[in-house]
Amino acid sequence: MHELSFAEQILENVERIAREHAAGKVIRIRLSIGEMLGLNKESLTFCLGAVTAGTILAGARIEFEEKRAEVDCPRCGRLPVDPVGVPMCPLCGQRGRFTSGTELIIEEIELDEPDAQA
Amino acid sequence: MSRTLKLEQQVKAKGWEVAEEIRKTFRRYGVFVVNLIGSPGAGKTSLLEAMAPSLAGRAAVIEGDLQTDEDKRRVEKAGFRAYQINTAGACHLDAGMIRDALTGFSLDGGVELLFIENVGNLVCPASFDLGEDVKVAVVSVTEGDDKAAKYPTVMRVSSALVITKTDLLPHVACDVDRLARDARAQRPDMTIFSTSARTGEGITGFLGWVDGMARVRRGSGASEPIGSDQQILGRSSP
Numbered sequence: 001m002h003e004l005s006f007a008e009q010i011l012e013n014v015e016r017i018a019r020e021h022a023a024g025k026v027i028r029i030r031l032s033i034g035e036m037l038g039l040n041k042e043s044l045t046f047c048l049g050a051v052t053a054g055t056i057l058a059g060a061r062i063e064f065e066e067k068r069a070e071v072d073c074p075r076c077g078r079l080p081v082d083p084v085g086v087p088m089c090p091l092c093g094q095r096g097r098f099t100s101g102t103e104l105i106i107e108e109i110e111l112d113e114p115d116a117q118a
Numbered sequence: 119m120s121r122t123l124k125l126e127q128q129v130k131a132k133g134w135e136v137a138e139e140i141r142k143t144f145r146r147y148g149v150f151v152v153n154l155i156g157s158p159g160a161g162k163t164s165l166l167e168a169m170a171p172s173l174a175g176r177a178a179v180i181e182g183d184l185q186t187d188e189d190k191r192r193v194e195k196a197g198f199r200a201y202q203i204n205t206a207g208a209c210h211l212d213a214g215m216i217r218d219a220l221t222g223f224s225l226d227g228g229v230e231l232l233f234i235e236n237v238g239n240l241v242c243p244a245s246f247d248l249g250e251d252v253k254v255a256v257v258s259v260t261e262g263d264d265k266a267a268k269y270p271t272v273m274r275v276s277s278a279l280v281i282t283k284t285d286l287l288p289h290v291a292c293d294v295d296r297l298a299r300d301a302r303a304q305r306p307d308m309t310i311f312s313t314s315a316r317t318g319e320g321i322t323g324f325l326g327w328v329d330g331m332a333r334v335r336r337g338s339g340a341s342e343p344i345g346s347d348q349q350i351l352g353r354s355s356p
Contacts, residue, residue, distance in 0.1 A: 006132070009132045013127060085305040
């Protein structure tokens, strides 16, 4: 259930940003999930529902986008790979670096702003 | 009136800052930390007991269980300095629990290695950084040879797999090669040990690997967990 700890961090981040923008409510949150994180979308949605109850995020629509694992090989460039533990180039077998698929990113949020002039 | 904000902000699981903080504490003390992850009954405590005679006071253990201090008492009897965390229902340890444990548990006095025995569970502990240097998966032959295939996440994050209870192989249908193959499908550089706490098979080998990793860590002074994207050691032979 590491989804719960991610949900708590999403709440913390979005709540702070929404406050900074004096938003009355968060309508929509779009997340992109790296496939290597092993996050379950249903479970993350459930956890978000639980932790956001009574906050300005309550009832926000959650949208997901999946990010495939990608490795940056010094010789072959950026290539999609199987999400295994070691960033190995699928073409030449050289060790590279994961450049995608390892992160959870809040791509965008939609806020309801009481003050239309803002 | 609604407004859409582009954020592209990365989110880490709650607790990662705490893990980084305690990792620094471990570095300061020069302690190499191993997070042992396996099912209930996989033989994690027995593995520790089997290693105890060779560790002669230079290793400590943090035990994680829902209830009881039975494992703490077992490893203390075997010769370790030990601390028990009771999670009161939580299915895994998290970095905050380790930080709290460190306030009641000193790393002074020649502790070079710290083993954290996670709550018996092959799923959730895989996702939590405890500030350790390496995660090690523990699977017994009695659990069946499909476990590495069925629990890929723990294999992916572990630097080594310790197969336990090999003395029981004549009595159970477990293809150790399949277990190793499936583990390496997730983690090509996985180091794999066949061990038996009862006969002592493989215990010295595993301990040698831990000591070797600890030496590499001390030499490098790097602050990322070994086996993270930033730094992964070459594949060693099983």
